[in-house]
Amino acid sequence: xxxxxxxxxxxxxxxxxxxxxxxxxxxxxxxxxxxxxxxxxxxxxxxxxxxxxxxxxxxxxxxxxxxxxxxxxxxxxxxxxxxxxxxxxxxxxxxxxxxxxxxxxxxxxxxxxxxxxxxxxxxxxxxxxxxxxxx
Numbered sequence: 098x099x100x101x102x103x104x105x106x107x108x109x110x111x112x113x114x115x116x117x118x119x120x121x122x123x124x125x126x127x128x129x130x131x132x133x134x135x136x137x138x139x140x141x142x143x144x145x146x147x148x149x150x151x152x153x154x155x156x157x158x159x160x161x162x163x164x165x166x167x168x169x170x171x172x173x174x175x176x177x178x179x180x181x182x183x184x185x186x187x188x189x190x191x192x193x194x195x196x197x198x199x200x201x202x203x204x205x206x207x208x209x210x211x212x213x214x215x216x217x218x219x220x221x222x223x224x225x226x227x228x229x230x231x232x
Contacts, residue, residue, distance in 0.1 A: 126186075126188050126190065127188050127190040128188060128189045130187045130188060130194065130222050130223075130225075131222065132168075132187055132220040132221060133220065133222075134218060134220055134221075135167065135220065135221045139221075140167065141162045141167075144162070144219070147160070151171060152215040152217060154173050155171045155172050157169070157171075159229050164223065165221050165222065165223065165224055166221070166224045166225060167220070167221050168187075168194075168219070168222070169218070169220075170217060170218050171216070172200045172215075172216050173215065174214075174215055175213065177207060177209070177210075177212070177213070178203060178213075179202075179203025179204060180202060180203055180216040181200070181216075182216055183198065183199055183218075184220060185198060185199050189225060189227065192227070192228070193229065194225060194227050194228070195230045196220075196229060196231055196232065197231075197232035200216060
């Protein structure tokens with residue numbers, strides 16, 4: 098009987114530990130979305146002006162125009178140039194569009210040879226009427 102009680106306690110504690118997570122809801126990944134990275138010359142003027150205003154502090158915004166959704170992520174003022182941004186994930190779930198980007202730092206030479214920069218990325222995809230969640 099004691100052995101049975103010990104097993105029950107161990108199983109019970111394991112279940113409790115497994116069910117206590119970070120509080121972040123798990124999202125079922127859905128369809129990967131196709132996108133293109135947009136240069137300054139390819140984005141709408143209104144969007145370009147908006148990003149120029151926000152670039153110092155960083156931003157996570159969306160913009161729609163002519164059947165397209167622009168998803169924009171800026172990392173704010175950096176002490177040097179040479180930063181790169183890449184899209185780790187962009188997918189459509191049942192309730193939202195999820196995007197995850199990453200900023201990678203410059204090489205030592207790039208960091209020493211340039212002044213401040215304001216790295217950002219703008220991606221363009223077909224318009225889908227869903228909330229965008231920035232991870």
